[in-house]
Amino acid sequence: MNHDLDWSVIGQALPFLWQGMGLSLALLLVSLIGGMALGIGLALMRLSANRVVAGFATGYVTIFRSIPLVLAIFWFYLLVPLVLEAIRGSYTPIGPLYSAFIAYVAFEAAYFCEVIRAGILSVRPGQSAAALALGMTRTQTMRYIVLPQALRAMTPLILTKAIIIFQDTSLVYVISVSDFLGAATKIGQRDSRLIELYLFAGAVYFVMCLVASKLVERWTARKALA
Known part of the structure:
Protein backbone atom coordinates (compact mmCIF):
# COMPACT_ATOMS: atom_id res chain seq x y z
CA MET A 1 0.00 0.00 0.00
CA ASN A 2 1.24 3.48 -0.84
CA HIS A 3 1.48 5.46 2.40
CA ASP A 4 1.86 8.87 0.76
CA LEU A 5 -1.47 10.52 1.53
CA ASP A 6 -3.45 11.52 -1.54
CA TRP A 7 -6.50 13.55 -0.55
CA SER A 8 -7.76 13.82 -4.13
CA VAL A 9 -9.40 10.44 -3.62
CA ILE A 10 -11.90 12.11 -1.28
CA GLY A 11 -13.27 14.32 -4.04
CA GLN A 12 -13.63 11.37 -6.37
CA ALA A 13 -15.40 9.34 -3.67
CA LEU A 14 -17.87 12.03 -2.57
CA PRO A 15 -20.84 10.84 -4.71
CA PHE A 16 -20.55 7.34 -3.24
CA LEU A 17 -19.97 8.66 0.27
CA TRP A 18 -23.04 10.87 -0.05
CA GLN A 19 -25.15 7.86 -0.97
CA GLY A 20 -23.76 6.03 2.04
CA MET A 21 -24.55 8.97 4.31
CA GLY A 22 -28.11 8.97 2.97
CA LEU A 23 -28.48 5.34 3.99
CA SER A 24 -27.00 6.04 7.43
CA LEU A 25 -29.46 8.90 8.01
CA ALA A 26 -32.37 6.80 6.72
CA LEU A 27 -31.40 4.04 9.13
CA LEU A 28 -31.24 6.59 11.94
CA LEU A 29 -34.69 7.98 11.08
CA VAL A 30 -36.32 4.55 10.84
CA SER A 31 -34.66 3.45 14.09
CA LEU A 32 -35.93 6.55 15.88
CA ILE A 33 -39.52 6.41 14.62
CA GLY A 34 -39.90 2.65 14.72
CA GLY A 35 -37.95 2.24 17.95
CA MET A 36 -39.97 4.97 19.67
CA ALA A 37 -43.30 3.52 18.53
CA LEU A 38 -42.38 -0.01 19.61
CA GLY A 39 -40.72 1.34 22.76
CA ILE A 40 -43.92 3.11 23.83
CA GLY A 41 -45.85 -0.10 23.38
CA LEU A 42 -43.29 -2.06 25.38
CA ALA A 43 -43.25 0.56 28.13
CA LEU A 44 -47.04 0.35 28.48
CA MET A 45 -46.80 -3.45 28.52
CA ARG A 46 -44.16 -3.34 31.25
CA LEU A 47 -46.46 -1.15 33.35
CA SER A 48 -49.44 -3.43 32.75
CA ALA A 49 -51.13 -5.13 35.68
CA ASN A 50 -51.27 -8.31 33.60
CA ARG A 51 -48.28 -10.39 34.65
CA VAL A 52 -48.05 -12.26 31.33
CA VAL A 53 -48.00 -9.03 29.32
CA ALA A 54 -45.55 -7.36 31.68
CA GLY A 55 -43.38 -10.48 31.77
CA PHE A 56 -43.19 -10.67 27.98
CA ALA A 57 -42.12 -7.02 27.71
CA THR A 58 -39.60 -7.45 30.52
CA GLY A 59 -38.10 -10.49 28.83
CA TYR A 60 -37.88 -8.67 25.50
CA VAL A 61 -36.11 -5.69 27.05
CA THR A 62 -33.78 -7.89 29.09
CA ILE A 63 -32.69 -9.93 26.07
CA PHE A 64 -31.97 -7.00 23.77
CA ARG A 65 -30.25 -4.96 26.45
CA SER A 66 -28.00 -7.91 27.26
CA ILE A 67 -26.56 -8.47 23.79
CA PRO A 68 -24.40 -6.28 21.52
CA LEU A 69 -26.10 -4.62 18.57
CA VAL A 70 -23.88 -6.41 16.08
CA LEU A 71 -25.21 -9.75 17.35
CA ALA A 72 -28.80 -8.56 16.94
CA ILE A 73 -27.98 -7.59 13.35
CA PHE A 74 -26.68 -11.09 12.67
CA TRP A 75 -29.71 -12.63 14.37
CA PHE A 76 -32.21 -10.86 12.16
CA TYR A 77 -30.11 -11.28 9.03
CA LEU A 78 -29.90 -15.04 9.54
CA LEU A 79 -33.09 -15.90 11.46
CA VAL A 80 -35.83 -13.77 9.89
CA PRO A 81 -35.68 -15.67 6.57
CA LEU A 82 -35.92 -18.95 8.50
CA VAL A 83 -38.97 -17.71 10.43
CA LEU A 84 -40.63 -16.59 7.19
CA GLU A 85 -39.82 -19.98 5.68
CA ALA A 86 -41.50 -21.73 8.60
CA ILE A 87 -44.60 -19.55 8.18
CA ARG A 88 -44.84 -19.52 4.38
CA GLY A 89 -43.32 -22.91 3.65
CA SER A 90 -40.73 -21.46 1.28
CA TYR A 91 -37.41 -19.70 1.80
CA THR A 92 -37.86 -15.93 1.59
CA PRO A 93 -34.64 -13.93 1.85
CA ILE A 94 -35.27 -10.30 2.80
CA GLY A 95 -31.76 -9.08 2.10
CA PRO A 96 -29.23 -7.33 4.32
CA LEU A 97 -30.81 -3.86 4.03
CA TYR A 98 -34.24 -4.81 5.36
CA SER A 99 -32.61 -7.04 7.95
CA ALA A 100 -30.65 -4.03 9.19
CA PHE A 101 -33.76 -1.86 9.46
CA ILE A 116 -40.21 6.17 28.17
CA ARG A 117 -41.17 4.02 31.16
CA ALA A 118 -39.04 6.23 33.39
CA GLY A 119 -40.75 9.27 31.90
CA ILE A 120 -44.21 7.83 32.57
CA LEU A 121 -43.31 7.04 36.17
CA SER A 122 -42.02 10.59 36.63
CA VAL A 123 -45.48 12.05 35.98
CA ARG A 124 -47.25 12.68 39.26
CA PRO A 125 -50.03 10.14 39.94
CA GLY A 126 -52.34 12.96 40.99
CA GLN A 127 -52.64 14.10 37.37
CA SER A 128 -53.88 10.71 36.26
CA ALA A 129 -56.31 10.58 39.17
CA ALA A 130 -57.64 14.02 38.28
CA ALA A 131 -58.12 13.04 34.63
CA LEU A 132 -59.99 9.88 35.62
CA ALA A 133 -62.15 11.90 38.01
CA LEU A 134 -63.09 14.20 35.13
CA GLY A 135 -64.42 11.24 33.17
CA MET A 136 -61.46 10.40 30.93
CA THR A 137 -60.71 6.75 30.30
CA ARG A 138 -57.35 5.24 31.19
CA THR A 139 -56.41 5.17 27.52
CA GLN A 140 -57.31 8.84 27.09
CA THR A 141 -55.43 9.72 30.26
CA MET A 142 -52.30 7.97 29.05
CA ARG A 143 -52.57 9.44 25.54
CA TYR A 144 -53.42 13.05 26.37
CA ILE A 145 -52.03 13.58 29.87
CA VAL A 146 -49.23 11.17 30.77
CA LEU A 147 -47.41 10.35 27.52
CA PRO A 148 -46.99 13.97 26.30
CA GLN A 149 -45.40 14.93 29.63
CA ALA A 150 -43.26 11.79 29.73
CA LEU A 151 -41.92 12.33 26.20
CA ARG A 152 -41.26 16.01 26.89
CA ALA A 153 -39.30 15.16 30.04
CA MET A 154 -37.29 12.47 28.25
CA THR A 155 -36.55 14.49 25.09
CA PRO A 156 -32.89 15.25 26.03
CA LEU A 157 -32.22 11.54 26.60
CA ILE A 158 -33.97 10.62 23.35
CA LEU A 159 -31.92 13.15 21.38
CA THR A 160 -28.71 11.91 22.99
CA LYS A 161 -29.70 8.36 22.10
CA ALA A 162 -30.22 9.49 18.50
CA ILE A 163 -26.58 10.57 18.33
CA ILE A 164 -25.50 7.16 19.62
CA ILE A 165 -27.71 5.41 17.05
CA PHE A 166 -26.10 7.46 14.27
CA GLN A 167 -22.69 6.28 15.42
CA ASP A 168 -23.93 2.70 15.63
CA THR A 169 -25.23 2.70 12.06
CA SER A 170 -21.65 1.96 11.03
CA LEU A 171 -22.10 -1.60 12.33
CA VAL A 172 -24.18 -2.61 9.31
CA TYR A 173 -20.92 -3.21 7.48
CA VAL A 174 -20.93 -6.71 9.02
CA ILE A 175 -23.73 -7.73 6.61
CA SER A 176 -22.25 -5.78 3.68
CA VAL A 177 -24.66 -2.82 3.77
CA SER A 178 -22.99 0.25 2.25
CA ASP A 179 -23.67 2.96 4.82
CA PHE A 180 -21.30 5.93 5.06
CA LEU A 181 -18.48 3.96 6.67
CA GLY A 182 -19.16 0.96 4.48
CA ALA A 183 -18.89 3.10 1.35
CA ALA A 184 -15.65 4.62 2.63
CA THR A 185 -14.27 1.13 3.28
CA LYS A 186 -15.15 -0.21 -0.15
CA ILE A 187 -13.70 2.80 -1.97
CA GLY A 188 -10.59 2.75 0.20
CA GLN A 189 -10.01 -0.93 -0.51
CA ARG A 190 -10.63 -0.45 -4.23
CA ASP A 191 -8.21 2.46 -4.54
CA SER A 192 -5.77 1.31 -1.82
CA ARG A 193 -6.52 4.52 0.09
CA LEU A 194 -8.02 3.24 3.31
CA ILE A 195 -6.07 5.68 5.49
CA GLU A 196 -7.40 8.75 3.67
CA LEU A 197 -10.98 7.45 3.58
CA TYR A 198 -10.99 6.39 7.24
CA LEU A 199 -9.52 9.71 8.37
CA PHE A 200 -12.14 11.57 6.37
CA ALA A 201 -14.96 9.36 7.67
CA GLY A 202 -13.76 9.83 11.25
CA ALA A 203 -13.68 13.60 10.78
CA VAL A 204 -17.22 13.60 9.40
CA TYR A 205 -18.56 11.50 12.28
CA PHE A 206 -16.73 13.70 14.80
CA VAL A 207 -18.06 16.98 13.39
CA MET A 208 -21.63 15.78 12.98
CA CYS A 209 -21.83 14.22 16.45
CA LEU A 210 -20.11 17.19 18.11
CA VAL A 211 -22.47 19.68 16.49
CA ALA A 212 -25.50 17.55 17.38
CA SER A 213 -24.30 17.22 21.00
CA LYS A 214 -23.83 20.97 21.32
CA LEU A 215 -27.31 21.61 19.89
CA VAL A 216 -28.83 19.17 22.39
CA GLU A 217 -26.96 20.85 25.26
CA ARG A 218 -28.11 24.29 24.14
CA TRP A 219 -31.70 23.15 23.72
CA THR A 220 -31.68 21.49 27.15
CA ALA A 221 -30.27 24.62 28.77
CA ARG A 222 -32.96 26.79 27.19
CA LYS A 223 -35.72 24.43 28.32
CA ALA A 224 -34.32 24.49 31.86
CA LEU A 225 -34.50 28.29 31.93
CA ALA A 226 -37.97 28.44 30.38
Whole structure:
Protein backbone atom coordinates (compact mmCIF):
# COMPACT_ATOMS: atom_id res chain seq x y z
CA MET A 1 0.00 0.00 0.00
CA ASN A 2 1.24 3.48 -0.84
CA HIS A 3 1.48 5.46 2.40
CA ASP A 4 1.86 8.87 0.76
CA LEU A 5 -1.47 10.52 1.53
CA ASP A 6 -3.45 11.52 -1.54
CA TRP A 7 -6.50 13.55 -0.55
CA SER A 8 -7.76 13.82 -4.13
CA VAL A 9 -9.40 10.44 -3.62
CA ILE A 10 -11.90 12.11 -1.28
CA GLY A 11 -13.27 14.32 -4.04
CA GLN A 12 -13.63 11.37 -6.37
CA ALA A 13 -15.40 9.34 -3.67
CA LEU A 14 -17.87 12.03 -2.57
CA PRO A 15 -20.84 10.84 -4.71
CA PHE A 16 -20.55 7.34 -3.24
CA LEU A 17 -19.97 8.66 0.27
CA TRP A 18 -23.04 10.87 -0.05
CA GLN A 19 -25.15 7.86 -0.97
CA GLY A 20 -23.76 6.03 2.04
CA MET A 21 -24.55 8.97 4.31
CA GLY A 22 -28.11 8.97 2.97
CA LEU A 23 -28.48 5.34 3.99
CA SER A 24 -27.00 6.04 7.43
CA LEU A 25 -29.46 8.90 8.01
CA ALA A 26 -32.37 6.80 6.72
CA LEU A 27 -31.40 4.04 9.13
CA LEU A 28 -31.24 6.59 11.94
CA LEU A 29 -34.69 7.98 11.08
CA VAL A 30 -36.32 4.55 10.84
CA SER A 31 -34.66 3.45 14.09
CA LEU A 32 -35.93 6.55 15.88
CA ILE A 33 -39.52 6.41 14.62
CA GLY A 34 -39.90 2.65 14.72
CA GLY A 35 -37.95 2.24 17.95
CA MET A 36 -39.97 4.97 19.67
CA ALA A 37 -43.30 3.52 18.53
CA LEU A 38 -42.38 -0.01 19.61
CA GLY A 39 -40.72 1.34 22.76
CA ILE A 40 -43.92 3.11 23.83
CA GLY A 41 -45.85 -0.10 23.38
CA LEU A 42 -43.29 -2.06 25.38
CA ALA A 43 -43.25 0.56 28.13
CA LEU A 44 -47.04 0.35 28.48
CA MET A 45 -46.80 -3.45 28.52
CA ARG A 46 -44.16 -3.34 31.25
CA LEU A 47 -46.46 -1.15 33.35
CA SER A 48 -49.44 -3.43 32.75
CA ALA A 49 -51.13 -5.13 35.68
CA ASN A 50 -51.27 -8.31 33.60
CA ARG A 51 -48.28 -10.39 34.65
CA VAL A 52 -48.05 -12.26 31.33
CA VAL A 53 -48.00 -9.03 29.32
CA ALA A 54 -45.55 -7.36 31.68
CA GLY A 55 -43.38 -10.48 31.77
CA PHE A 56 -43.19 -10.67 27.98
CA ALA A 57 -42.12 -7.02 27.71
CA THR A 58 -39.60 -7.45 30.52
CA GLY A 59 -38.10 -10.49 28.83
CA TYR A 60 -37.88 -8.67 25.50
CA VAL A 61 -36.11 -5.69 27.05
CA THR A 62 -33.78 -7.89 29.09
CA ILE A 63 -32.69 -9.93 26.07
CA PHE A 64 -31.97 -7.00 23.77
CA ARG A 65 -30.25 -4.96 26.45
CA SER A 66 -28.00 -7.91 27.26
CA ILE A 67 -26.56 -8.47 23.79
CA PRO A 68 -24.40 -6.28 21.52
CA LEU A 69 -26.10 -4.62 18.57
CA VAL A 70 -23.88 -6.41 16.08
CA LEU A 71 -25.21 -9.75 17.35
CA ALA A 72 -28.80 -8.56 16.94
CA ILE A 73 -27.98 -7.59 13.35
CA PHE A 74 -26.68 -11.09 12.67
CA TRP A 75 -29.71 -12.63 14.37
CA PHE A 76 -32.21 -10.86 12.16
CA TYR A 77 -30.11 -11.28 9.03
CA LEU A 78 -29.90 -15.04 9.54
CA LEU A 79 -33.09 -15.90 11.46
CA VAL A 80 -35.83 -13.77 9.89
CA PRO A 81 -35.68 -15.67 6.57
CA LEU A 82 -35.92 -18.95 8.50
CA VAL A 83 -38.97 -17.71 10.43
CA LEU A 84 -40.63 -16.59 7.19
CA GLU A 85 -39.82 -19.98 5.68
CA ALA A 86 -41.50 -21.73 8.60
CA ILE A 87 -44.60 -19.55 8.18
CA ARG A 88 -44.84 -19.52 4.38
CA GLY A 89 -43.32 -22.91 3.65
CA SER A 90 -40.73 -21.46 1.28
CA TYR A 91 -37.41 -19.70 1.80
CA THR A 92 -37.86 -15.93 1.59
CA PRO A 93 -34.64 -13.93 1.85
CA ILE A 94 -35.27 -10.30 2.80
CA GLY A 95 -31.76 -9.08 2.10
CA PRO A 96 -29.23 -7.33 4.32
CA LEU A 97 -30.81 -3.86 4.03
CA TYR A 98 -34.24 -4.81 5.36
CA SER A 99 -32.61 -7.04 7.95
CA ALA A 100 -30.65 -4.03 9.19
CA PHE A 101 -33.76 -1.86 9.46
CA ILE A 102 -35.65 -4.54 11.39
CA ALA A 103 -32.71 -5.25 13.68
CA TYR A 104 -32.17 -1.59 14.58
CA VAL A 105 -35.84 -0.95 15.29
CA ALA A 106 -36.15 -4.07 17.45
CA PHE A 107 -32.90 -3.38 19.30
CA GLU A 108 -33.41 0.33 19.96
CA ALA A 109 -37.01 -0.25 21.09
CA ALA A 110 -35.69 -2.00 24.19
CA TYR A 111 -33.72 1.10 25.19
CA PHE A 112 -36.50 3.53 24.30
CA CYS A 113 -38.85 1.40 26.38
CA GLU A 114 -36.87 2.04 29.54
CA VAL A 115 -36.47 5.74 28.78
CA ILE A 116 -40.21 6.17 28.17
CA ARG A 117 -41.17 4.02 31.16
CA ALA A 118 -39.04 6.23 33.39
CA GLY A 119 -40.75 9.27 31.90
CA ILE A 120 -44.21 7.83 32.57
CA LEU A 121 -43.31 7.04 36.17
CA SER A 122 -42.02 10.59 36.63
CA VAL A 123 -45.48 12.05 35.98
CA ARG A 124 -47.25 12.68 39.26
CA PRO A 125 -50.03 10.14 39.94
CA GLY A 126 -52.34 12.96 40.99
CA GLN A 127 -52.64 14.10 37.37
CA SER A 128 -53.88 10.71 36.26
CA ALA A 129 -56.31 10.58 39.17
CA ALA A 130 -57.64 14.02 38.28
CA ALA A 131 -58.12 13.04 34.63
CA LEU A 132 -59.99 9.88 35.62
CA ALA A 133 -62.15 11.90 38.01
CA LEU A 134 -63.09 14.20 35.13
CA GLY A 135 -64.42 11.24 33.17
CA MET A 136 -61.46 10.40 30.93
CA THR A 137 -60.71 6.75 30.30
CA ARG A 138 -57.35 5.24 31.19
CA THR A 139 -56.41 5.17 27.52
CA GLN A 140 -57.31 8.84 27.09
CA THR A 141 -55.43 9.72 30.26
CA MET A 142 -52.30 7.97 29.05
CA ARG A 143 -52.57 9.44 25.54
CA TYR A 144 -53.42 13.05 26.37
CA ILE A 145 -52.03 13.58 29.87
CA VAL A 146 -49.23 11.17 30.77
CA LEU A 147 -47.41 10.35 27.52
CA PRO A 148 -46.99 13.97 26.30
CA GLN A 149 -45.40 14.93 29.63
CA ALA A 150 -43.26 11.79 29.73
CA LEU A 151 -41.92 12.33 26.20
CA ARG A 152 -41.26 16.01 26.89
CA ALA A 153 -39.30 15.16 30.04
CA MET A 154 -37.29 12.47 28.25
CA THR A 155 -36.55 14.49 25.09
CA PRO A 156 -32.89 15.25 26.03
CA LEU A 157 -32.22 11.54 26.60
CA ILE A 158 -33.97 10.62 23.35
CA LEU A 159 -31.92 13.15 21.38
CA THR A 160 -28.71 11.91 22.99
CA LYS A 161 -29.70 8.36 22.10
CA ALA A 162 -30.22 9.49 18.50
CA ILE A 163 -26.58 10.57 18.33
CA ILE A 164 -25.50 7.16 19.62
CA ILE A 165 -27.71 5.41 17.05
CA PHE A 166 -26.10 7.46 14.27
CA GLN A 167 -22.69 6.28 15.42
CA ASP A 168 -23.93 2.70 15.63
CA THR A 169 -25.23 2.70 12.06
CA SER A 170 -21.65 1.96 11.03
CA LEU A 171 -22.10 -1.60 12.33
CA VAL A 172 -24.18 -2.61 9.31
CA TYR A 173 -20.92 -3.21 7.48
CA VAL A 174 -20.93 -6.71 9.02
CA ILE A 175 -23.73 -7.73 6.61
CA SER A 176 -22.25 -5.78 3.68
CA VAL A 177 -24.66 -2.82 3.77
CA SER A 178 -22.99 0.25 2.25
CA ASP A 179 -23.67 2.96 4.82
CA PHE A 180 -21.30 5.93 5.06
CA LEU A 181 -18.48 3.96 6.67
CA GLY A 182 -19.16 0.96 4.48
CA ALA A 183 -18.89 3.10 1.35
CA ALA A 184 -15.65 4.62 2.63
CA THR A 185 -14.27 1.13 3.28
CA LYS A 186 -15.15 -0.21 -0.15
CA ILE A 187 -13.70 2.80 -1.97
CA GLY A 188 -10.59 2.75 0.20
CA GLN A 189 -10.01 -0.93 -0.51
CA ARG A 190 -10.63 -0.45 -4.23
CA ASP A 191 -8.21 2.46 -4.54
CA SER A 192 -5.77 1.31 -1.82
CA ARG A 193 -6.52 4.52 0.09
CA LEU A 194 -8.02 3.24 3.31
CA ILE A 195 -6.07 5.68 5.49
CA GLU A 196 -7.40 8.75 3.67
CA LEU A 197 -10.98 7.45 3.58
CA TYR A 198 -10.99 6.39 7.24
CA LEU A 199 -9.52 9.71 8.37
CA PHE A 200 -12.14 11.57 6.37
CA ALA A 201 -14.96 9.36 7.67
CA GLY A 202 -13.76 9.83 11.25
CA ALA A 203 -13.68 13.60 10.78
CA VAL A 204 -17.22 13.60 9.40
CA TYR A 205 -18.56 11.50 12.28
CA PHE A 206 -16.73 13.70 14.80
CA VAL A 207 -18.06 16.98 13.39
CA MET A 208 -21.63 15.78 12.98
CA CYS A 209 -21.83 14.22 16.45
CA LEU A 210 -20.11 17.19 18.11
CA VAL A 211 -22.47 19.68 16.49
CA ALA A 212 -25.50 17.55 17.38
CA SER A 213 -24.30 17.22 21.00
CA LYS A 214 -23.83 20.97 21.32
CA LEU A 215 -27.31 21.61 19.89
CA VAL A 216 -28.83 19.17 22.39
CA GLU A 217 -26.96 20.85 25.26
CA ARG A 218 -28.11 24.29 24.14
CA TRP A 219 -31.70 23.15 23.72
CA THR A 220 -31.68 21.49 27.15
CA ALA A 221 -30.27 24.62 28.77
CA ARG A 222 -32.96 26.79 27.19
CA LYS A 223 -35.72 24.43 28.32
CA ALA A 224 -34.32 24.49 31.86
CA LEU A 225 -34.50 28.29 31.93
CA ALA A 226 -37.97 28.44 30.38
